[in-house]
Amino acid sequence: MPELPEVETIAAGVHARVHGQRIASVWTSGKPQTFKSPEAEIAAALTGARIESVRRVGKTIVMTVQRNKTSTELLIHLGMTGRLLVSAPEIPLAPHTHAVLTLADTREIRFVDPRRFGRLSLHAPQPATDNQQPATFSGPGSEPFTISVEDFIALFRRRRTPIKAALLNQSLLHGIGNIYADESLFRASIRPTRQAERLTRAELALLRTSLVKVLRHAIRLGGSSVSDYVDADGVRGFFQLRHRVYQRTGQPCLVCATPIRRIQLAGRSTHFCPHCQK
Ligand SMILES: [Zn+2]
Secondary structure (H helix, E strand, O other), X not given: OOOHHHHHHHHHHHHHHHOOOEEEEEEEOOXXXXXXXXXHHHHHHHXXXXXXXXXXXXXXXXXXXXXOOEEEEEEEEOOOOOEEEEEOOOOOOOOOEEEEEEEOOOOEEEEEOOOOOOEEXXXXXXXXXXXXXXXXXXXXXXXXOOOOHHHHHHHOOOOOOEHHHHHHOOOOEOOOOHHHHHHHHHHOOOOOOOEHHHOOHHHHHHHHHHHHHHHHHHHHHHHOOHHHHHOOOOOOOOOOOOXXXXXXXXXXXXXXXXXXXXXXXXXXEEEEOOOOOO
């Protein structure tokens, strides 16, 4: 399942390839699970519009298009197996292609999703008023890269829940999945089972720094292989950061050599070093 760094890599890669292009036509597959907005509405909103930007919000890819000075956002959730590709028209359609946006220059943006947990939907256009910016999609929670230290600390105040579960709660911070929750808690030396409300300000500040660092590191790794996900057939797996605890159960901690432990927490497998993480 793609996590925040993969989604960021894909959004940036697609943006670099298609922004400024006009969408000439739209085809959709008619598979109802994939479309949270009616397919005819998606096609009508996109056809003839210009792609202004493709960006990431949480784990959602947001494509902003403009036509007749009205902005519309197409929200793309990759789900488990969704892929967003920029293809030359002569490349055959992959099985399980659910949407094709044909660009004025004949290239195609294709949404491919074998298991169909991915979703496409429109975020309704909000006309700008005199003193208000148009409302753009901002997701369910706060963005880990831009939240201030004080706001980050405030998110976890009075949370009587393990910090790992709070990190996965998308209405607090959005975009953090299992891998980066475990990896950031290890880097901050915080045990995943600690009650969120019991963490000190210094620990939470360190957790925020650790989270941003590990996500940025993963995004840098992704940048060098962006073409593998966005161009051509896009069937390769996602890049892997060298994990320090995630899926290293029983292997020696890279800091102290204590075997990494695995427990179930909030229904998710959770990995930590019992010596380094207090
Ligand atoms: Zn250790």
